[in-house]
Amino acid sequence: MTNKPDILLIYTGGTIGMVKDYKTNALKAFDFSQIVEKIPELQQLNCNISTISFKEPIDSSNMDINYYIEIAETIANNYEKFDGFVILTGSDTMSYISSAISFMFENLQKPVIFTGSQLPIGDFRTDAKENLVTSIEIASAKENNEPIVKEVGLYFEYKLYRANRTTKISAEQFEAFTSMNYPPLVKSGVHLNFNKMILLNPTSEKQELIFRKNLVNDIVVLKLFPGITEKVVKAIISIPNLKGIILETYGTGNAPTKNWFLHLLEEAINKGIHIVNVTQCTGGSVLMGHYETSINLKRIGIINGKDITTESAIAKMMYLLGQNLPKDDFKTYFETSLRGEIN
Numbered sequence: 144m145t146n147k148p149d150i151l152l153i154y155t156g157g158t159i160g161m162v163k164d165y166k167t168n169a170l171k172a173f174d175f176s177q178i179v180e181k182i183p184e185l186q187q188l189n190c191n192i193s194t195i196s197f198k199e200p201i202d203s204s205n206m207d208i209n210y211y212i213e214i215a216e217t218i219a220n221n222y223e224k225f226d227g228f229v230i231l232t233g234s235d236t237m238s239y240i241s242s243a244i245s246f247m248f249e250n251l252q253k254p255v256i257f258t259g260s261q262l263p264i265g266d267f268r269t270d271a272k273e274n275l276v277t278s279i280e281i282a283s284a285k286e287n288n289e290p291i292v293k294e295v296g297l298y299f300e301y302k303l304y305r306a307n308r309t310t311k312i313s314a315e316q317f318e319a320f321t322s323m324n325y326p327p328l329v330k331s332g333v334h335l336n337f338n339k340m341i342l343l344n345p346t347s348e349k350q351e352l353i354f355r356k357n358l359v360n361d362i363v364v365l366k367l368f369p370g371i372t373e374k375v376v377k378a379i380i381s382i383p384n385l386k387g388i389i390l391e392t393y394g395t396g397n398a399p400t401k402n403w404f405l406h407l408l409e410e411a412i413n414k415g416i417h418i419v420n421v422t423q424c425t426g427g428s429v430l431m432g433h434y435e436t437s438i439n440l441k442r443i444g445i446i447n448g449k450d451i452t453t454e455s456a457i458a459k460m461m462y463l464l465g466q467n468l469p470k471d472d473f474k475t476y477f478e479t480s481l482r483g484e485i486n
């Protein structure tokens with residue numbers, strides 16, 4: 144028996160798990176069951192690490208809701224046995240994946256940390272080791288025998304963010320992610336600096352974990368641009384079985400006031416399609432009714448996405464559609480913070 148925290152490392156794919164074959168110069172997948180032996184630093188951490196790998200690791204561009212469910216089930220099936228979880232995925236869609244996982248668990252009392260890297264773990268200049276080692280340290284961190292982080296986070300380049308607040312911003316810099324509308328939860332320097340005031344703090348009476356794995360992906364993102372035509376919007380709202388639209392608007396949630404545009408949106412809402420207003424800006428919030436160009440959106444019943452990211456809005460839409468809620472409840476839940484995703 145040891146008192147060391149037990150951490151489950153789940154590898155799904157992505158650059159982090161690759162090594163360079165120096166003879167051919169090509170990147171190839173690494174046998175993840177050997178990670179603890181291959182990276183001596185991991186043996187020095189004050190925790191016990193177990194690993195699970197996807198049978199066939201994938202590039203995160205190939206992720207879909209079935210993989211989200213596989214990741215979430217792996218966490219749910221091992222929830223009691225482990226103190227914390229570190230999930231390795233490709234960075235390209237990590238914000239989408241981790242946002243979805245955040246909605247699928249209610250009353251999470253343990254850390255679920257997503258990380259990856261820009262360079263493969265076997266590369267001389269890799270960012271993978273720091274990201275992996277610190278993510279495991281954060282997942283192991285306890286105070287008064289309780290995990291410090293009790294939510295889904297995303298760690299990259301010295302910062303842990305709330306996962307459902309993040310966006311990938313760079314395909315080049317090691318600092319690949321940002322969270323424009325919420326500060327980092329943890330900063331890693333000489334010490335790990337936990338910003339305890341802003342961490343999610345589930346009620347102290349132990350509430351049971353609720354895992355919901357019903358996700359619906361009959362949705363679309365409609366990004367407005369000056370000059371968008373009626374036939375394009377009409378074609379989108381006519382997609383068979385469409386259930387939700389993430390409408391990426393300008394600035395504080397503004398859109399054209401043209402009659403054809405508003406009529407098409409109203410028609411979609413009357414057909415039972417949920418439409419959420421999300422800003423194209425990387426920071427700030429939708430304020431429906433602030434300008435004339437958003438008053439009508441509010442009048443016809445468009446949902447206010449407030450300061451949610453597009454990635455998180457997609458995940459929340461998939462999750463809430465899976466709950467089969469009446470129209471008004473859907474709107475109320477969407478406009479309410481469920482996992483700290485909006486202010």
Ligand code: ASP
Nearest residue numbers: 157158202203233234235
């Ligand atoms: N294309 C890779 C992926 O997202 C990039 C990465 O691993 O960061 O799977």
